[in-house]
Amino acid sequence: MDGGKVTLGRTAGLYLGAAVLRLALFTLFPGLADLLTGRVEISTPVTSFKRLQEGLFLYDHNVSPYDGGVYHQAPLFLPLFSLLPSLPIFTYLLYIAVDILSAGALLKIADSGEAGSSALFTSPRREKRWSGFVIATVFLFNPFTIATCIGRSTSVFTTCAILHAIAKAVAGAPFGAMVALSFAAYLSMYPLLLLPPLLLLCYDRQPPESAIKPGVQSAATNILVVVGVLAALFQMSYFITGSWEFLPSTYGVQLTLSDLTPNIGLWWYFFIEMFDSFRSFFLAVFWLHLSCYVGGLTIRLRRQPLVVLTLLLGIFSIFKPYPSISDASLFLAMVPLYRHVFPLMRYTFVIAAVIMYTTFLGPAFYHLWIYAGSGNANFFYAITLVWGLGQSLLVCDLTFAVLRDEWEVERPEMVGKDIRQI
């Protein structure tokens, strides 16, 4: 009992520390928030806080924010932020609270031990893991997370919803998980692709005391919940904005990439340079590529759905249309759950070096292109390529480590031996 209390106190201290750090950054450096809001690495056209303010301004003045090319975010943000008192401190507190809620969900996921032992698979190395406290600390004090919070990107709401969906699924509450996932999908659309592994996770983590439902039935119920919640959210949005024109403006922009503002992803420069006649073809190919991982990973890693979710989050943070470092921070928050397979990873040094290298060189090259004029667009493009490659190396390496961990259950004598894949 005492230990539990101490942990609780420790966690509260962690949250307090994270909140104080963020509040200090907000208040001691008043220009920092606006500086970070303007950075392309943090704010994308679909998550920018400045665009949200513009949408809010138009909404408050009875101009439809979707009848324009600036606001591409979900309609429910509008009443939420217009109900907030106009003092900026309330916005800061909201963003800090969202970050802490995300950390709470992450703590629950980590403490459940799902990463090491799922319903169908138990890793022999599961004992070697970090506690939820450490993982929440890594998330809350990750510079990417802090920068996203200070830059007030609305992707933190998606992050929070995804983490809560996973936490609820792990806790054996499929209804809550589906509601949270629907919110995430409503806010940014791409989390809908997480539905198949999340269904499996929910199925695997059904509380043993309740009657085990057959898989198809539980999946159907859960999908119905998602559809129902999404329908309700869309209906609410319709009532808020008075028309359906928010659909093409929020989700259509992500599908067609009409706004080519630079970001850390691979899409923007590709579609700037794309020939007009092939544009729609390659848009379809890119979306197909993004979604093709869902099926393969879900089947291959059927025994560990949480791994599938983690890997998918990594893939999304590389290949989605408007990625930002907020997506990377979500992926990097999930990676420490697999502390037990870290020894099996082969390129940890290369990955860490590449991520550091791009983190420092990316802003520098962007400055050279946009402000100094001594570089051109290829400078920043090259860095986004390297960033994408570094992250994909991390995703691949983690997949390799997890699969080898699974394989070594079958072949315990191979631990520490050289292996190859045929």
Place this chain on the structure above:
Amino acid sequence: MRQLFSLLLLSLVALCFAPHASAADYHEQLVLRPLPLSALLASFNFRSNTTLSAFEAHNFRFFPRSLGQILQHAGTRELHLRFSLGRWDAESWGARPWEGAREGGTGVELWAWLEADTDEEADRKWRTLTNALSGLFCASLNFIDGTRTTRPVMSFQPEGNHPNSTMTNMHLLYGVLPHEVVCTENLTPFLKLLPCKGKAGIATLLDGHKLFDASWQSMAIDVRPVCPPGGECVLEMEQTIDMVLDIERSKRPRGNPIPRPPPAHELKCDTSKPYHSGDTCFPADYNANQDWSLSQIFGRTMKGTCPLTDPNVPPVCLQVPNSRGVYITGGATEKKNLDLVSRCYEIAPDTPEFEMVLPRPESNEESGQAAVVVQEVVKPETPLLYAERSFTGHGQEHGGVQTILRNPSPDTEVEFIYMETLPWFMRIYLHTIEARIEGQAGASKQDPLIQEVYYRPAVDRARGTQLEVRMRIPPASTVFLTYDFEKSILRYTEYPPDANRGFDVAAAVITILNPNPNPNATSPRFAAYNLRTTSLLCSLPTPDFSMPYNVIIFTSTAIALAFGGMFNIIVRRFVAANEGPEMTLTAVKERLRKRFGGFLQKYRGKADEKKSE
């Protein structure tokens, strides 16, 4: 015989039309106004009327048939077209001619009231109109598409008299091409619309070389119906050309156009300067270059008068103080006006050429230079408002627009509408718009400068931003109107060939409202004064145009690496390093030896046999 016949026909035609054509149907006038700093404003005005009934019956006399048919086809009730170049220097030249009503922003500007039942029909007619005018005036007016067309709400009002029945379904559309370079090919069709086609009268002075060499010039066409009280409604077409010529530049001889400093002994020095000495000279006549003749500044003399013009309107007027002497050719008579600062010249119809010479005023050099300037030039009128607009910020990512508006009047407040039409790739943030009076920290709450805002946000690739702000500026104060915008990056095919030059942003249109519009007047002027800021050049971030293939290849490679790596890991089986089928280099060599080893052995054996033989 044929000549006689045509002469007969001509006189017959003249006889037929003579009773219908009242002399007031067409007149033309040139007003010359010397401005400070060796500039000269020349305002050409050509006005022709045709009755609406004659127009409807396709009976064109002074009204050009080509334009008339376009207007009828496109259902245009009122048309305003502007071709402009350069910048009006209000600080030194004062108020604009015609109170700014005949002026456009840099490039081409077109606005028209079209009669249509629906917005779609209006758009269709607008497209017809712009395409037809594009052909008529050799301008790229056909590029006025959806992204460049707006429907102003507050800034414009019809100038003509429209019956209430048509007023209800008239649509105002406004398009602007700031990038269009106005040149000689636009002047030629403009002159062709005149009844005398530029062959006689004041239009003979218009020479492309001089017109487009001006510091500022604006060509305007205005078509509007006018109903005089008690008379028949007429369709009035007014063609105006205003230009500010640099006299010194115009007087440069054509054979030797490169300006060179005059030799020292020809230099006139301002002896009143304290540093004046044998080797130091402040050029005295730099600011006071006010002696010129028509043929010097226009490159030619005026070829008589247009026989169709109303003889009661003097064709040439000059606005200089009455004390200045002017030489004119014979056949013309000078008539000084009562206001002491203008005079007009009536030219007898049979005068072959008209020339006017303003000699250097008999200045009393010892009285100082300043006095001479005041004598030569009428002091320009102070405009109601000064406006200048510029970009703020640096870099190709974010930026801001700042307009400095100054009300020079010491006691009158000025109320106006500020209109901007911005291209869609400038994403403006309306929540950052702010108006503040110079010297005050923030916008005052109780007496806001911004009275009303009409805003239509841009849609990517479909529609430009339209911003209209009604503002009020207290007397003798300067107001800064600022807002932020973001520069978006375009597809590489959307950039012009000179992408790094930047994109032209149309001039802001400022319409100063008439403080007490007289509703009883025949055409109540809604605007007291119009002015336009200069256009701006917005530089957007550019991609590397040379490497679409490289980008496609590099990105595809990165994706293929990620996908391939993942696919490999997922699909292939794990085995220990020494298990499973070997595919190393030694294994391949071994397999090759097995297959071809025997053959090689045989061949070698044969060779050995041969050697032993």
